[in-house]
Amino acid sequence: xxxxxATETEKIRVTFHxxxxxxxxxxxxxxxxxxxxxxxxxxxxxxxxxYSLDYVNQWINHLLEANPEKL
Numbered sequence: 889x890x891x892x893x894a895t896e897t898e899k900i901r902v903t904f905h906x907x908x909x910x911x912x913x914x915x916x917x918x919x920x921x922x923x924x925x926x927x928x929x930x931x932x933x934x935x936x937x938x939y940s941l942d943y944v945n946q947w948i949n950h951l952l953e954a955n956p957e958k959l
Contacts, residue, residue: 897941900948905932 891902908931913924 896945900941900944901932901936904935905929908932 891899894902905928908928909924912927912931913919916924919927
């Protein structure tokens with residue numbers, strides 16, 4: 889799937905996935921790519937399950953409307 893064709897909800901989930909990589913694997917040169925992807929995907933899944941992605945999407949859109957130059 890191309891990120892250009894993704895829904896807003898899918899884009900948020902991808903963001904959670906990438907943030908997990910950033911926080912977990914910033915300088916990790918020891919773990920395999922399979923472990924890194926599994927960890928990032930599981931974190932994205934847990935966060936996505938805990939928070940309503942529709943709510944997060946609405947919140948982000950509200951921020952964009954209020955302060956587009958800050959994002």
